[in-house]
Amino acid sequence: MPKWFLPAAIVCGLMFVVSPFVIANAPFDSTMGLVYKIFYYHMPSAWMFLTASVICGVASARFLATGDARHDRTAWAAAEMAVLFGVLTLVTGPLWARKAWGTWWVWDARITSSLVGWMIAWAYLILRKYGGPGSEKLSAGLALFGTANVPFIYVSVNYWRTIHPATTVVPTLPFSMGFPLLFCLTAFTLLFVLLIKLRVRVAEQQSRLDALYLSLDDAR
């Protein structure tokens, strides 16, 4: 592991321990009161989910184009991150929506595209697990298609109506609300980087081990 990994992991852990206090100290929203505070976790997870999906799509395309296994390992790790942060997003979203909109779920453009994107990431992992030999190329094809699909879902659902708050409110937030958001965003980004690094590392070790087994068989 690189030298920065352990200190970064400690910082990340501390930030998550401190984050509830930072969030608790943030002021109440004038219209939504306490319930808006879930968005300090919801938005960073959603951003990490999006980042993971983009990384997975780009790495898969590069893997298909070059055949380099490094891109495949990155894509696989990113797909797992997409599923993980996708769950966080899809659980915290409805909790907020129930209070703010009075309903757990709406078929809004962002929400629907997130759900379908998350399902594609999940399908990617299912294919990896149960597809048997050669499934890495197949899942790379799936990731590529999944990435190309997102704009279509967005446009098609958007044609009805969209009630999800736009992210354009973020730069206009006062410091007392903006600071906890930035804090949580940093914590989530750090967690994301650490997890993906760890996951890629595990995959590397795995393929090295497989190669050793193969050479052992050849030597016999």
Add this chain to the structure above:
Amino acid sequence: MTMLRAVWLIVRKDLTVEVRSREIAYTTLFFAVSCVLVFAFSLVQEGRAADGVGAGVLWMAIMFAGNLALGRTFERERQSETLRALMLVPAPRPAVYLGKLTGIVVLLGATEVVLVPLVALLFHAEMLAHPFWLAAVVATGTIGFAAVGTLFAAMLVRARSRDVLLPVLLYPITVPVIIAGVRATMALVQPDFDEAVVRFWLALLIAFDVVFVTLALWTFEPVMTD
């Protein structure tokens, strides 16, 4: 061999096999009709279905039946061990994809010729009020669905548990097709026909077809190479 000729030969081969055995055509059609009947039993109450349900049922039946046909057409190649021969055809790889895609679209088109009147009848939907628009929507939707499905079915032919994996991969990716197809068909069967709405969905379907056929042509070569 030129690309077009290779495509034509593969389509002709698939259709000849199909005309002789009629296996996929009959099973797909029977399955699609059964689906429509199941939906009719569950959704039509007191002789009437809610407005727009027919459009949804039509597309669900197309997607379920399409899934079956896609799995079967490649399973046949695998069972008779002709897939390797198909991959060794002295023609560009994408020609194999285009040939298979055309075969599936023709087959699903034949199924839809039966499905549309059936849904219109059972769900009291004015499906044939604007036949040209409907044909355009159904054709572009089917091409979009089959474009993704043909690539995935081809990819999965050597994978374990491919029967289960095909719908798992196919349905999330074809969500835009079902949204656009259902919305456009719904707009078509409504008494006050709004052409702008149909145009929008048709444009979306055409864009989907172009993007995904192009992507599949590019992806087919790397994913089908051992």
